[in-house]
Amino acid sequence: xxxxxxxxxxxxxxxxxxxxxxISKKNQVENIFGSVxxxxxxxxxxxxxxxxxxxxxxxxxxxxxxxxTQLRAQANKPNIxxxxxxxxxxxxxxxxGSIMIAVENYPELKANENIMHLQATLxxxxxxxxxxxxxxxxxxxxxxxxxxxxxxxxxxxxxxxxRKEVFxxxxxxxxxxxxxxxxxx
Amino acid sequence: MKNISELTxxxxxxxxxxxxxxxxxxxxxxxxxxxxxxxLTFVLLxxxxxxxxxxxxxxxxxxxxxxxISIGGFLYKxxxxxxxxxxxxxxxxxxxxxxxxxxxxxxxxYVPRHVFEHSDLFTSRIDRFRGNDYIQxxxxxxxxxxxxxxxxxxxxxxKRQEYWHTIFRGLFIASEFNKKFHGKTVVLPDRAQNTFxxxxxxxxxxxxxxxxxxxxxxxxxxxxxxxxxxxxxxEARYILSHSLMQRILNFKHKSKHPLYVSFIANRIYLAIxxxxxxxxxxxxxxxxxxxxxxxxxxxxxxxxxxxxxLKLNKKLWSKQ
Numbered sequence: 229x230x231x232x233x234x235x236x237x238x239x240x241x242x243x244x245x246x247x248x249x250x251i252s253k254k255n256q257v258e259n260i261f262g263s264v265x266x267x268x269x270x271x272x273x274x275x276x277x278x279x280x281x282x283x284x285x286x287x288x289x290x291x292x293x294x295x296x297t298q299l300r301a302q303a304n305k306p307n308i309x310x311x312x313x314x315x316x317x318x319x320x321x322x323x324x325g326s327i328m329i330a331v332e333n334y335p336e337l338k339a340n341e342n343i344m345h346l347q348a349t350l351x352x353x354x355x356x357x358x359x360x361x362x363x364x365x366x367x368x369x370x371x372x373x374x375x376x377x378x379x380x381x382x383x384x385x386x387x388x389x390x391r392k393e394v395f396x397x398x399x400x401x402x403x404x405x406x407x408x409x410x411x412x413x
Numbered sequence: 414m415k416n417i418s419e420l421t422x423x424x425x426x427x428x429x430x431x432x433x434x435x436x437x438x439x440x441x442x443x444x445x446x447x448x449x450x451x452x453l454t455f456v457l458l459x460x461x462x463x464x465x466x467x468x469x470x471x472x473x474x475x476x477x478x479x480x481x482i483s484i485g486g487f488l489y490k491x492x493x494x495x496x497x498x499x500x501x502x503x504x505x506x507x508x509x510x511x512x513x514x515x516x517x518x519x520x521x522x523y524v525p526r527h528v529f530e531h532s533d534l535f536t537s538r539i540d541r542f543r544g545n546d547y548i549q550x551x552x553x554x555x556x557x558x559x560x561x562x563x564x565x566x567x568x569x570x571x572k573r574q575e576y577w578h579t580i581f582r583g584l585f586i587a588s589e590f591n592k593k594f595h596g597k598t599v600v601l602p603d604r605a606q607n608t609f610x611x612x613x614x615x616x617x618x619x620x621x622x623x624x625x626x627x628x629x630x631x632x633x634x635x636x637x638x639x640x641x642x643x644x645x646x647x648e649a650r651y652i653l654s655h656s657l658m659q660r661i662l663n664f665k666h667k668s669k670h671p672l673y674v675s676f677i678a679n680r681i682y683l684a685i686x687x688x689x690x691x692x693x694x695x696x697x698x699x700x701x702x703x704x705x706x707x708x709x710x711x712x713x714x715x716x717x718x719x720x721x722x723l724k725l726n727k728k729l730w731s732k733q
Contacts, residue, residue, distance in 0.1 A: 263647055355592075359651035366629055367646075 246380050250389065253371040257392060260367045261310060264360040264395075268303070268317055271324075271353045274346065275300045281342050282327070285334050289327065296323050314395055317357075324350065361395040368392045414552065414717065415512055420710045423511045424504075425701075431503040432700050435496070442496050443696055449488055457481045493696060500694035501546070508709065509548055512717050516550035523547050523560040524585050532587070532682035533599060534673040536623045537580045541565040544585075546692045552717060553726040559586040559716045561691050562684075583670065583687035586716055590652070590681040591725050596644035597625065598652050600661065600674040603640045632658045638665060639672075652676050660723050667722075668715055683719060 279293050286293065302308075303316050328347065331337050338344075372391050375384035415423070424432075460477055501520040509518045523544025530539070547560040562585045568578045606614030619627040624642040628649040635658040643649035653661075665672045673684040691712055695705050720726050 260646060355654070356647075356651055358654070359649075360647045362631055362650045363646040366631060370629075 243383070246383050250374060250380060250384055250387065253367070253374050254389065257364070257367045257371050260360065260364045264357070264364050265313065267353060267357045267360050268313065268320075271320070271350070271357060272300045272303050274350060274353070278327070278346050278350070281340070281346060282331065282337060285337050286327075286330060289330050292323060292326055292330070296320070296327065299323065311393055314393055317361075317395065321354075321357075324354075365394040368394050414721065417710060417714055420508065420511060420714060421706065424508065424706050424710060427511075428504055428507060435500055435503065435694070436700055438496050438499065439694070439696060439700065442493065446489065446492055446696065449492065450485065453481065453485055453488070493694070496696075497694055500700075501692070504694075504700070505546070505692050505709065505713075508713060512713060513550065513552055515552075516548055516717070519547045521545060521547075523562060524558060524587065528558075528587055528682075529562065529564065529581075529585060531677060531680075532585075532675050532684070533597065533677060534601070534675050534682060534684050535564065535580050538566050539564055539580065540567045541577065545690070548713075548716070552720045555589055555720050555725050557586065557588040557717070557720060559584060561585075563690070579688075581684055581686060582689065584683075584685045584691060584712065584716055586683040586685075586719060588681050588683075588720065588725055590676055590679055591727060592652060593679060594648050594652055594676065596648045598628075598641065598643040598645075598649045598676040599624065600639050600641050600653070600672075602671045602673065603636070603638055606637075606640070630658065635659075635662055638662060657723065664715075664719065664722055681723070681725065685715075 275296055279297055282289075283293060299316055299320050303313070303320070308316075328350070331343065331347070374380045375389045375391065457477070461474070464473060464477065498520070505520075506518045509516050524547065526539070526542045529535075529542070542562075542564055544560050544562040547558070549558040551557070561583070563582045564580045565577045566580055567575055569575055603614075603618075605617045608614065609617060615627075618640050621627070621642070625644045626642065626646065628641040628643045628646055630636050630639075630641055630650070630653060632655065635653075639661075641649055641653065661672070661674060668685050670688075671686040673682075673686070675682045692709060694700065695702075698705050700706070
């Protein structure tokens with residue numbers, strides 16, 4: 229075999245490898261995003277029940293409950309983008325955190341079996357969402373690295389791949405979680 | 414559960430009469446063993462000298478040397494048998510009951526082979542499976558079992574000589590995990606990345622054919638010590654929350670030995686590679702020495718302590 233032919237074959241192979249790696253990273257992100265989305269939906273499904281149960285007691289937190297209901301309505305709209313999903317999740321997490329802290333101020337709510345069950349389910353889903361977020365962030369980081377690093381960046385440009393956003397866990401929310409943990413302990 | 418200083422008190426106060434008795438036994442035994450070793454070595458030297466004068470080939474010397482080692486090992490085991498038995502009955506068993514009365518102890522039994530295989534921590538073929546010092550029971554309502562294990566496989570050198578290769582030797586612990594999950598997640602010591610650097614090590618790990626997909630965790634400290642493989646990217650992170658990763662790291666630093674952890678079918682398995690038989694009586698050092706005593710106490714405390722250390726007793730709601 230002549231040398232130019234060998235070089236040509238190697239280049240083609242490298243291009244195929246690069247292309248496949250980009251596709252698999254993109255698919256991994258989409259795949260995990262699907263799971264995140266499914267878990268977020270599970271959490272949104274709990275909201276009407278939660279609002280209905282605490283509505284009677286929580287006089288001072290009406291606006292909070294309204295916010296949660298609105299957020300759910302927004303999230304249930306068809307065809308929302310990944311960017312919107314991420315933003316809604318951040319708002320939802322912090323609003324739910326605040327409600328859960330507020331529940332602690334109402335002894336009759338804290339003792340209510342329905343609320344206790346809801347709280348437990350929410351905690352469990354919260355843990356699952358957190359795991360899914362972390363998996364998504366890792367997949368996105370790998371994807372972003374690939375599309376920005378040489379040599380795959382040239383091909384990513386040609387394929388019009390752009391950076392994706394990760395879930396950021398705002399400081400305020402982290403503190404909320406800590407408070408929750410303290411109260412549960 | 415009693416803490417380490419309470420156990421040390423127990424060791425030196427309650428067990429003191431037995432320790433003293435064993436100490437006398439040990440001194441006599443040490444003398445006997447030294448004499449036997451000297452005698453055996455003398456015989457070896459005689460045979461070697463004899464062989465040298467006849468210009469024997471090297472293989473014969475190797476054969477005699479191996480014979481010396483195996484006879485020595487056999488003699489040592491035979492001579493220490495009674496002392497070992499007394500030690501386990503009078504020291505180890507009471508210590509275990511002092512930690513928790515509900516724990517049961519058996520000097521001869523060990524964690525069954527199917528449990529070890531189920532853990533999937535070591536994927537090699539197993540040819541010999543041995544162990545001792547089996548401890549089993551419930552702590553805080555959580556079932557736990559652990560024992561010493563020595564797992565080996567038969568290998569051949571290039572000259573087709575057989576020898577035993579150790580797959581695992583140390584403490585093996587099995588317990589129940591506090592979260593529900595379906596897949597399989599395995600946490601192993603990170604050798605590749607430490608040896609070959611980040612880039613090449615990572616590439617090697619992601620192409621490990623014996624294992625499931627590589628999971629890169631979001632804790633740099635944890636990533637440095639361990640490598641994680643799992644059937645499910647999300648579930649691996651559901652199991653290995655930030656707090657559990659921190660606790661596993663703490664546990665690893667406490668045990669000071671390579672740590673293997675796996676999560677399969679709602680169970681957690683831990684293997685600590687000590688590379689020696691644990692809970693055996695010391696023959697050449699006094700049982701009253703603080704260092705020796707601490708080794709027994711700390712190892713036991715470490716194993717029983719995983720339930721508290723990893724918070725396996727804090728069940729999530731879904732498992733209640």
